[in-house]
Amino acid sequence: MGALRGSLPDNSMRTRMVKHMESLPGFDKLLQTPWYPGKTFNGLVRLRNPRPIG
Secondary structure, eight states: OGGGOSOOOOHHHHHHHHHHHHHSTTGGGGGGSOSSTTOOOOSOOOOOOSSOOO
16 A cells, blocks of 8 residues: 555656656567466366355
């Protein structure tokens, strides 16, 4: 919740943030990368019961 405090970045800070992200290796290939490499997702998430009854 602490991240929700303070002012938003101005235009020059946003420009610096974008330049930083573009300097990271592999950032230019981010959109071609599958969300979960090597995994499949059929739209239903099954979680184990954290507090079994019994």
